[in-house]
Amino acid sequence: MLSVKGLHIQFGNKVVIEQGDLVIQNGRLCLIQSPSGTGKSSIFELLSLNKLDLAESFQIDDQNIKASDEKAINELKLHDVAFVNQKAELLEHMSVKEQLEFSCKLNQNSSRKMNEIIKKLRLTKLKNKKIKKLSGGERQRVALASAFLKDARLLILDEPTAMQDDKNKKTIVSLIDEAVQQGKMVVVATHEHGYFHDYDEYTIDNKKLKVIQLKKANIEKEETNTRKAGQLSSIKSFLSKCYLVNFPVINTVYLLVFSISIALVIGMLSLGQGNVKEQTLNISDIYQTELFVTNPLPESPIGLDSERNLAISSDVIEKIKEVDHVLSVEPYLYLLSNPVYYVLTEDGVDSVRPSSHLIEAIQDNRVIAETSFEEIYSTQNVFGVEPYYAHQRLEDRCDEVNDAEGVYISRELADYLNIDNINGVSLHFQIGIYIGESPSAVLDENGNQTRLSRSGISVLTDLTYPIKGVLNENIVGNYGLMNQSDIYLSAQEIEKMQIEYQQKNQELLDVMSTEPAEYVTMNTTYPLMMCMKQGWQASAYVVNIDSPEAVDDVVRSITAIDSNLNATVTKAFANNGLEISQDAANTVKQTVYMYSVLIVLALLMGLTIMNYLMVRMRKKDLYYLQQNGLSDQDLTSIHSREYLWKFVISIPVTILFTYLIMRYLKSYVSYPISFGEDLIFLSVILYLIVFILTYCLYRLMFSKTRRSLFKKRRT
Known part of the structure; x- marks a missing residue:
């Protein structure tokens, strides 16, 4: 039996019910009739154990509800109280069948009883339909079915026959009568009391809850069925799996984003690990004792050579050679593509604009592969042939070296030309060779000189060299060419070649020296080649020193000789001219x-x-689960289990994407990458950290939402 005494309901300063007592007997139906706004809904909130402060005394059988703790209240909600309000609150994202299965699990009702209720309330065709897609009348029938299947001792039904046709109304009343016959306490708010028979009745009149009719319950109608309380663990497992299944889109996206992101990080770590090893082995030790000395223009990138940088005088070079710890000073001369090359014709000097710069792999006097630098560097404006020096020992960076003097090429170029075996293979390519230079002055709009510069005079030539070796790494612009360096030719060979081509083109140089051209910039015309000098002087030098510890002293000595010079340890550069690293390994690690x-x-x-x-x-x-007695800990457990399911499912998905990404990376990069024990350990740690962080953030949001709902319900 349920007993409420000292009922008092007030909203702000407005008193709705001053006083009243309420008794609901076992095996009796109690109707409460009153106009809207008189406190009926508040009475139901009290009876459903949500707002216990509305009465002085509240007792169910021998249990003092007001003195009970939250655990005891939740236990009653879970097994003994079923509440259906006018909103017909349910598990919105579940199907009708899943909703009813949940209600069955609360008190271990059989599927047979569930099927009976489904047939009686005409829900058969709605079993697989989502709750959120039901109409108002359909929702109400599902909510009533859930309440009856819960098999609770106390049923609280607010307008159960509203929005139903006559047949459904009679079915609902019949089910209510069955519950009463089983000894349950049933309280109903209705404006259709004509459908009900043999009931106790209360009404709200003049701010008082009054008894209209109260009959003594038949003792034989005491509840006789033996209910088995559902196992809470089973209920929580059921709900967590349902949530996992009923959010397919967002859960799939969640798993994909999580797995692909982790796989990308693992791939980047493995890529960086392989690159660090490669760079450390092949780059760091080469450049620790090498300085790159340039005479840059003010706007030229620091450390980069440019064809317009100013030449370094021979007197300065001789002084640098005398600096302590300096072993050698060699000019940095390179072969570079140009958009325009000069030729001598019958009519004088003319220019040539090549459509492409050919590059071919030749073996046994036949071309085995061909392309052009324009094709390789489709987004680049320049490419060049880098010099190499004896102290760099490029042969140590190759798996195989030929005895013949020739060119070293990058692994990427070898792969591009499908060169697997370099024996007997030569490289034929077209490139520009500088044979002269033209110092000039850049003027502003007023005709004032702003800086000195120079322009190179180059001719196009075809060169063929044996491939001496294939480098194990792709170095990007050691000295400042604005793209990856793919061909390396001896610095002595380049210097020798420039002298040779100056002699071959002496007539061209003589004509150009006597026929000045004009160049227009900033609306100002000024002579370009009146001061042309025959021969190309280096504007950068490579200085080899005896130990890394001497670098700072040598740099200070060089800048003391000429403050305009820039001396730095040789670095690698990216395609855009930006520095990659003095210490390649550290930069790769930092980037990764x-x-x-x-x-x-x-x-x-x-x-x-x-x-x-x-x-x-x-x-x-x-909101619905709280009403049905699931505590904060239970709700947290449900969603934690769901999250754990996601974690378990994400493991094979992450492994799959990691495999695919690693496979792609292995085919994309030229150096070996692996998935060693250290990387596996790091990946597991990363995986757990991301999982724990996202779980903690999820718990935080979930707890905040849950508390706000609980507070809202209690107020």
Whole structure:
């Protein structure tokens, strides 16, 4: 029996019910009739154990409800109280069948009884339909079916026959009568009392809850069925699996984003690990004792050579050679593509604009592969042939070296030309050779000189050299050419070639020296070649020293000789001319870690947004589950189990994407990458960290939403 005494309901300063007592007997139906706004809904909130402060005394059988703790209240809600309000609150994202299965599990009702209720309330065709897609009348019938299947001792039904046709109304009343016959306490708010028979009745009149009719219950109608309380663990497992299945889109996106992001980070770490090893072995030791000395123009990138940089005088070079710790000073001379090359014709000097710069692999006097630099560097404006020096020992960076003097090529170029075996293979290519230079002055709009510069005079030539070796790494512009270096030719050979081609083109140089051209810039015309000098002087030198410890002293000595010079340890440069690293390994690590952190941060942000959306979508579900006695810990456990399921499922998905990404990377890069024990350990740690962080963020949002709903319900 349920007993409420000292009922008092007030909203702000407005008193709705001053006083009243309420008794609901076992095996009796109690009707409460009153106009809207008189406190009926508040009475139901009290009876459903949500707002216990509305009465001085509240007792069910021998249990003092007001003195009970939250655990005891939740236990009653879970097994003994079923409440259907006018909103017909349900598990919005589940199917009708799943909703009813949940109600069955609360008190271990059989599927047979569930099927009987489904047939009686005409829900057969709705079994697989989502709750959120039901009409108002359909929702109400599902909510009533859930209440009857819960098999609770106390049924609280607010307008159960509203929005139903006559047949459904009679069925609902019949089910209510069955519950009464089983000894349950049933309280109904209705404006259709004509459908009901043999009931106790209360009404709200003049701010008082009054008894209209109260009969003594028949003792034989005491509840006789033996209910088995559902196992809470089974209920939580059921709900967590349902949530996993009933959010297919967002859960699939969640898993894909999580798995692909982790796989990308693992791929980047393995890529960086392989690159670090490659760069450390092949680059760092080469350039620690090498300085690159340039005479740059003010706007020229520091450390980069440019054909317009100023030449370094021979007197300065001789002084640098005398500096302590300096072993050698050699000019940096390179072969470079140009958009225009000069030729001598019958009519004088003319220019040639090649459509492409040919490059061919030749074996046994036949071409085995061909392309052009324009094809390789489709987005580049220049390419060149780099010099190499004896102290660099390029032969140590090759798996195989030929005895014949020739060119070294990068692994990427060898792969591009499908060169697997270099024996007997030569490289034929077209390139420009500088034979002269033209110092000039750049003027502003007022005709004032702003700086000195120079322009190179080059001729196009065809060169053929044996391939001496294939480098194990692709170095990007050691000295400043604005693209990856793919061909290396001895510095002595380049210097010898320039002298040779100056002699071959002496007539061209003589004509150009006597026929000045004009160049227009900033609306000002000025002579370009009146001061042309025959021969190309280096504007950069490679200085080899005896130890890394002497670098600072040598740099200070060089800048003391000429303050305009820039001396730095030789670095690698990216395609855009930006420095990659003096210490390649550290830069690769920093880059990999930076991008990995960015990916992880983006991942956390993306998952947090998805978690937020998921929690928002489940607000009504949380409200319903709280009403049915699931505690904060139970709700947290349900969603933690769901999250754990995601974690378990994401493991094979992540492994699959990691395999695919690693496979792609192995085919994309020229150096070997592997997935060693250290990387596996790091990947597991990363995986766990991301999982724990996203889970903690999810718990935080979930707890905040749950508390706000609980507070809202209690007020």
